[in-house]
Amino acid sequence: MSDHISGPRALANAIADITDVYAFPSPERPGHLVLVMNTLPFAKVSNALSEGLIYRFRVRPLTANPPGGQPPFNAGPEHGAEEFVFDCVFSPPTIQDDQPFQQEGTCTTPSGERVSFRVNDEAGGSGHGVRVFAGARWDPFILDAPAALKTVATGQLAFAELGAIYMDGKNILGLVVEIDTALLGGATLVGVVAETLTRGTFNVRIERVGRPEVKNLLLAAKQFDPVNQDLEIRDLYNMEDAFHIQHGYEGAYRARLNANLAFWDGLDGKTDWPLNGTVHPLTELVLADYLVVDVTKPYQEKGSFLEIELAALGSRGHQTCGGRTINDDVMDAFFTTFINAGNGPIISDGVDKSTRPASRSFPYLSPPNPTPPEKPEHH
Template sequence: MSDHISGPRALAEPIADITDVYAFPSPERSDRLVLVMNTLPFAQPSDTLSEGLIYRFRLRPLTPTGAGEGAPFAAGTPEFVFDCVFSPPTIDGTGPGVVQDGFCTTPTGETVQFRVGDEHSAEMHGVRVFAGLRWDPFMMDAPAALKTIATGTLAFTDPGAIYLDGKNVLSLVVEVDTELLGGADLVGVVAETLTRGKFNVRIERVGRPEVKNMMLAPKEHDQVNRDLEIRDIYNTEDAYHLGESYPGAYRARLNANLAYWDGIDGKVDWAPTAKGDHPLTDLVLADYLVVDATKPYAESGSFLEIELATLHGGEHQTCGGRALNDDVMDTIFTQLINAGNGPVIRDGVDAATRPATRVFPYLAEPNSDPPTVPEHHH
């Protein structure tokens, strides 16, 4: 489920649950970078964004460190932060429903005010913002993926089915002038939800999809921390600077689970490093999207392209990041299972039922009659 329901706390506080993060050059304007954070799985038409949260995007300039051991990029300074907060919803005097305002603070300290649900908000201070209900663009046959993990055998069918298709999310789209990024070409992007007030606690942070649910959640292969639910701990970490206490635990879990994924097709495509780590472990732990803001928008094929090119010692060709219509799960399954040395591993789902558009705010209109939360998620 990408990052839907990615741990006990996300299950307990779904309003703060980030389901997906996207970052891509705008298909409308080459000098704009689009940042998308989707929250609240199974959002209903009456749901509003939380006045108790900070919705934060953190961007850092990246420098490739080259092929070999360790993370493929070094995150530099300064950090560029876009913070969005929301007013309590109020009753609309002109008709049914509620009114809610949002406020986005740019890295230079200016604040841009916008109305929730307004698809035509004006650009101010190099930023344009949309927030509101949208069709969940994430596509994957989640039950088949879970069955694959449970059995160690590919369980995908063609066609597959998007689990509870037609779900809505609360979406935040921040389109920024690349001049606000201080001349950085290559940037890392991570999204976070934090408590709002005098004391800000990071509740969740997301870079790449499926790190928590498919790579960190399964416990049974981890010989070191077999009974540890590790995802809530991982969520509190700074994506650019892991703390000193838990990297050994993350590493043990990833080494075990990534090796398990690699073995699903009966052959080893990722030989362990000299330290005994899986070659993707450091890449996964550098858990942010990598975007080249100078390259043109790509509808598909850009996800992980920069990271993999750098890992293999080559030059990247695309903008990287993650576009809304990119079938990233096929990319992930293929890399995990055969490192791109074999056929594409398809989950049988290639597109959203309502694909994203090429005009702001990009995500498709919400479903007026969405599915509700299934019982076992309560």
């Protein structure tokens, strides 16, 4: 559910629905950064990637704002900021007799070099400092989603000691781009966001994802919002540039986040994030919705998610690579941060690992389930 079905447009255009985004230093090749974008909830092995989309990773060098600054990092000016874009596009799939479909992909680097690869080829394609894989894979997201939604609906923590991954064994279409950090022009601290856009002469952003569960657990609930209780805000949010929210709807995003972050903080009966008037101290950090990665730090499988941002918020140096690894149970970090600010026990949803964990070698994501559970009718 991380970013699965994150608004009406994602529900209507499932092929463009980004389910998860990961960014982490390569555990097998020092000096390389791994970018992962998973799409199409409840994918089948027979599903191809869309020839009508651009699958885009945007990587921006970040600079630290002064201590106590909000957000903790600056992604550069709105126009003219240095940015490294990796675009992947796909040919229409071809089917011959009873053979599996064939599909070609092309990844374009920031300098315009192109790398070709074949979908579902585990070796992927490589060249110009880039290695790329795309194809059906096991959905690695770790969460008892019904319990999380029940928590929002009832206002009571609904997690059990032993939870279950929702529809475990479902697949996604994975896209893995591993890049030589030399392509980043010397940048050491970067922000990463993934997007799907329409392909053609006019590109419209369908979805964009940085951190997990911002849309479904921090923006979707309307009932706590004192300003816009009837507004489905997620499609508007998806259209925004992750590095620069436009003046227009930002007041609506802030009102929703202030209210919903306060809701999560109150679930344990105490306030760990005191409001400044109506403003929650994490709202600007959440609104700067991209993964923050230190590419000079080594791969760390567990405990790096949000570490850089929270260290900056506390005016201390960070210790990890940050970002998000595939096997890290980031939702425990999510719940613990927002509910008790790390001032109490770990808040767990009762699920701590994927049934098929990712490997430490390319393409990292586990092979797909040949017989995945059927997509529920209400989706």
